[in-house]
Amino acid sequence: MTEKSAEKPNTAPEKTRKRIKEKLDPKYLKISIYAVIAVAAAFSLCLILLRAQPFFAAAWNIIKTVLTPVIIGAVICYLLTPITDHLMRLLTGKGKETKPWVRLLAVILTILLILAVVAGLIFLLSLFVYRGIRAISMEELRHLISAAKNELAAFYKGIQDAISGLELPAGKLENILSDVIESVGTWISDIVSGLPKAAATTLFATVFSIYFLLDGKRVGDYLRHAFSVLCRESTVQKTKQLAQDADRVFSGYLRGRILDSVILGTVLAAAYRIADVPYAFIVGILTGVVNLIPYVGYVIGYVILLLAYLVGGTFPQVWIGIIILTVVQTVDAYVICPKLMNRSVLIHPLLVIVALIAGGAVGGVVGMLIAIPAVALLKLRFDRFLERKEKMKAEAAVPAETHEAEKAKEP
Numbered sequence: 212m213t214e215k216s217a218e219k220p221n222t223a224p225e226k227t228r229k230r231i232k233e234k235l236d237p238k239y240l241k242i243s244i245y246a247v248i249a250v251a252a253a254f255s256l257c258l259i260l261l262r263a264q265p266f267f268a269a270a271w272n273i274i275k276t277v278l279t280p281v282i283i284g285a286v287i288c289y290l291l292t293p294i295t296d297h298l299m300r301l302l303t304g305k306g307k308e309t310k311p312w313v314r315l316l317a318v319i320l321t322i323l324l325i326l327a328v329v330a331g332l333i334f335l336l337s338l339f340v341y342r343g344i345r346a347i348s349m350e351e352l353r354h355l356i357s358a359a360k361n362e363l364a365a366f367y368k369g370i371q372d373a374i375s376g377l378e379l380p381a382g383k384l385e386n387i388l389s390d391v392i393e394s395v396g397t398w399i400s401d402i403v404s405g406l407p408k409a410a411a412t413t414l415f416a417t418v419f420s421i422y423f424l425l426d427g428k429r430v431g432d433y434l435r436h437a438f439s440v441l442c443r444e445s446t447v448q449k450t451k452q453l454a455q456d457a458d459r460v461f462s463g464y465l466r467g468r469i470l471d472s473v474i475l476g477t478v479l480a481a482a483y484r485i486a487d488v489p490y491a492f493i494v495g496i497l498t499g500v501v502n503l504i505p506y507v508g509y510v511i512g513y514v515i516l517l518l519a520y521l522v523g524g525t526f527p528q529v530w531i532g533i534i535i536l537t538v539v540q541t542v543d544a545y546v547i548c549p550k551l552m553n554r555s556v557l558i559h560p561l562l563v564i565v566a567l568i569a570g571g572a573v574g575g576v577v578g579m580l581i582a583i584p585a586v587a588l589l590k591l592r593f594d595r596f597l598e599r600k601e602k603m604k605a606e607a608a609v610p611a612e613t614h615e616a617e618k619a620k621e622p
Contacts, residue, residue: 280412284419288427290465295321295424318424332500339493339519456591464584467551472502475543482539488516488532489523498536502543505567505579509540558587 298317303310423430439447476499483491498512516536520529558566563583570582 280415281419283412283416284423287416287420288423289461290469291321291325291420291424292427293466294324314425318421321424322421332496335493335496339490339497452595453592456595457588460588460591461584464587465580467548468503468505468580471543471548471551472499474547475499475502475539478543479536479539482535483532486531486535488535489519489525494519503580505563505583507567507579512536512540558583558590562586562590 295314295317298320299313302313302317438450442450476496478495479498480492480495483495488494494515497515501511501515502508504511513533513536516532517529520526520532563586566582566586567579570578570580570585572578
């Protein structure tokens with residue numbers, strides 16, 4: 212009796228464990244354990260991120276400070292590489308071996324060429340402003356200052372009338388004015404304090420661009436080799452296709468846009484000179500430069516032309532310049548520009564407007580320049596995705612049609 216009673220308590224738990232083990236599915240048990248571990252890991256990660264927010268903010272600030280000049284330098288190198296390669300071909304000669312010093316000389320000539328272009332644009336702008344100031348007589352200048360003073364007085368009186376109509380307490384009015392003055396002071400202080408950082412970023416971006424121009428090919432080969440070793444072949448091929456599409460779209464747009472602006476500025480300068488437009492050469496070149504800004508550059512071109520006629524004192528003849536600018540811009544928009552642009556950047560005008568608005572909101576003028584090729588790249592990748600899907604459907608439909616044909620032949 213004692214032996215049987217001693218065995219009973221031991222056998223009952225074993226039977227219970229067996230029943231539970233039989234009812235449990237090992238597959239779902241493993242999934243549940245993984246889910247619990249994932250939730251616990253995610254919760255722990257959220258706690259770490261919340262606690263370490265100052266650390267990550269500081270780390271991100273350091274990474275952004277380092278990466279900004281690197282990215283800007285890479286973009287500058289990407290734009291200047293065709294010029295450097297062309298100069299290398301001119302210095303080497305056809306069919307001759309490239310000497311080690313040729314690339315260094317080509318990079319130096321490229322930098323000197325860009326500096327000459329920038330210095331020329333600054334000189335033209337300064338000359339335009341200087342001639343405009345000289346064209347205004349002292350009597351006109353006094354009249355202009357007096358008119359501006361009267362306008363400011365009227366504006367100030369209007370503000371006072373508007374404030375007095377609101378019937379605000381004196382203390383509240385002082386608070387509003389102090390807030391406005393503080394906001395303006397903060398804005399000016401931010402601009403002044405940001406100048407050294409902008410100068411340092413420009414300097415380092417220039418250094419990185421020169422380095423990439425000199426040794427970018429070797430760096431690119433090393434990165435491609437490392438990527439091919441670390442990743443699968445399918446990933447390497449997809450990344451390679453993406454890089455080729457991006458180069459095709461961005462080079463077709465940005466480089467084509469620059470060449471289009473050069474042609475437009477040259478043609479306008481010559482046409483303005485023939486039509487005796489004031490400051491013809493300066494106005495034509497500046498119009499070509501602002502043409503780099505999509506769509507907005509066309510409007511700025513008319514503003515520059517109107518200012519030239521106002522400063523030159525021949526405003527009644529402004530219709531001649533407007534006709535020339537309209538004709539040249541129309542020919543450029545419908546004939547020259549489509550020939551220079553790669554076909555991959557031809558997207559619907561409505562999508563172009565949306566891209567310009569979004570790019571301007573995110574990155575200002577630079578964002579507007581990049582927005583259109585970025586949207587064109589997304590459209591190109593989406594078109595490739597559709598082509599793959601159509602191909603897969605066509606391949607899947609062939610065996611089904613073959614099976615139906617064989618089935619129809621059976622008696």
